[in-house]
Amino acid sequence: MTLRIGIIGCGGIGQEHARRLHFKLGGAQVVAINDIDVAAATQFSEMSGIKARVLDSDQAVIDAPDVDALVVASWGPAHEEQVLACIKAGKPVFCEKPLAVTAEGARRIVDAEVQAGRKLVQVGFMRRYDAGYRALKQTLDAGTVGDALLVHAAHRNPAVPEMYVGDMSITDTFIHEIDVFRWLLNDDYVSVQVIEGRKTRNAHAGLHDPITVLLETRQGVRIDTEIFVACRFGYDIQCHVVGETGVASLPEPMSVPLRSNARQGTGILMDWKLRFIESYDVELQDWIDATVRGEVAGPDAWDGYVASVTAEACIEARRTKQILPIALPERPAFYARQG
Numbered sequence: 001m002t003l004r005i006g007i008i009g010c011g012g013i014g015q016e017h018a019r020r021l022h023f024k025l026g027g028a029q030v031v032a033i034n035d036i037d038v039a040a041a042t043q044f045s046e047m048s049g050i051k052a053r054v055l056d057s058d059q060a061v062i063d064a065p066d067v068d069a070l071v072v073a074s075w076g077p078a079h080e081e082q083v084l085a086c087i088k089a090g091k092p093v094f095c096e097k098p099l100a101v102t103a104e105g106a107r108r109i110v111d112a113e114v115q116a117g118r119k120l121v122q123v124g125f126m127r128r129y130d131a132g133y134r135a136l137k138q139t140l141d142a143g144t145v146g147d148a149l150l151v152h153a154a155h156r157n158p159a160v161p162e163m164y165v166g167d168m169s170i171t172d173t174f175i176h177e178i179d180v181f182r183w184l185l186n187d188d189y190v191s192v193q194v195i196e197g198r199k200t201r202n203a204h205a206g207l208h209d210p211i212t213v214l215l216e217t218r219q220g221v222r223i224d225t226e227i228f229v230a231c232r233f234g235y236d237i238q239c240h241v242v243g244e245t246g247v248a249s250l251p252e253p254m255s256v257p258l259r260s261n262a263r264q265g266t267g268i269l270m271d272w273k274l275r276f277i278e279s280y281d282v283e284l285q286d287w288i289d290a291t292v293r294g295e296v297a298g299p300d301a302w303d304g305y306v307a308s309v310t311a312e313a314c315i316e317a318r319r320t321k322q323i324l325p326i327a328l329p330e331r332p333a334f335y336a337r338q339g
């Protein structure tokens with residue numbers, strides 16, 4: 001069966017997902033698209049060779065009888081309403097992060113899905129599909145370094161645009177770590193502290209960069225993460241888990257070690273798209289296959305909700321300069337399996 005897909009939001013990642021779904025992956029075809037910029041969507045549909053129907057509203061794509069499933073890649077504030085409309089229409093939806101821009105909004109999605117009685121929502125936390133993170137999780141689950149005690153991590157971007165301001169270090173960037181650590185450790189968070197240290201002169205006026213986030217989990221694991229989005233030197237994701245008998249680290253992306261010009265070393269990527277390109281492919285192929293089976297196999301609406309609650313606690317901890325508790329309700333039975 002070919003899954004017929006509607007795309008809502010055809011900006012940077014929407015276009016990339018549309019191309020990979022239509023041309024690269026198996027079992028899917030993009031049949032309809034929408035963007036609030038209809039002219040841009042029309043141009044994309046033609047230029048990309050996808051030649052999907054361009055509809056003039058998100059609801060029209062959701063309602064189209066030949067659309068089996070949706071990809072929501074519009075900007076964050078539109079996600080909640082669009083995902084709720086997909087649930088109402090009974091159609092599976094892959095929603096890019098964040099699931100919603102507030103915890104309350106994400107909760108409304110969880111409640112609507114539970115009410116509908118069927119899991120329909122997957123959230124675009126692609127790191128769970130990254131070969132390196134998967135190998136690290138396997139190592140931890142096998143008990144190779146004993147129980148996890150500490151995690152030292154870093155999320156470094158070379159630069160961010162002027163529109164990236166304020167708490168986007170948390171809502172746009174650290175949100176990936178929020179999801180991936182609880183998946184890696186099979187755990188949830190209980191408290192958070194955010195520390196703003198000396199600011200780099202390379203960050204623009206609206207941004208305090210870098211920051212450090214300290215999370216504590218239910219099992220007492222302490223996680224420190226540096227978020228440094230104007231680091232200049234590369235796109236650099238680090239994760240080192242200190243266990244009782246050893247340290248397990250996220251593998252570096254493959255790069256040919258060079259000895260040349262009186263130096264030895266390996267390259268560092270500069271772009272997140274390249275760093276996670278294979279993860280996006282694996283993620284969306286898995287989504288296609290699970291959707292055809294009538295399942296959600298990846299990060300679900302509950303994971304999206306937990307990420308939103310945690311991100312809000314981080315923002316409040318940053319504002320108040322306090323160590324704050326993270327109050328998470330128990331996972332409903334409906335979401336019993338962890339993706």
Ligand SMILES: NC(=O)c1ccc[n+]([C@@H]2O[C@H](COP(=O)([O-])OP(=O)(O)OC[C@H]3O[C@@H](n4cnc5c(N)ncnc54)[C@H](O)[C@@H]3O)[C@@H](O)[C@H]2O)c1
Nearest residue numbers: 009010011012013014035036073074075076078096097098
């Ligand atoms: N998983 C990841 O690694 C990853 C990477 C990049 C972006 N994202 C997420 O994907 C989303 C899109 O990011 P982007 O970088 O492509 O942004 P973008 O600004 O390039 O694209 C967003 C597009 O959505 C359109 N849009 C906005 N509101 C809309 C609405 N109500 N209906 C239809 N279209 C609408 C805009 O016109 C634009 O074309 C964001 O939520 C972002 O956080 C995730």
Ligand SMILES: O[C@H]1[C@H](O)[C@@H](O)[C@H](O)[C@@H](O)[C@H]1O
Nearest residue numbers: 155157172173174176229272
């Ligand atoms: O939207 C992007 C993307 O999610 C990247 O993975 C992250 O490193 C960036 O900080 C963020 O701005």
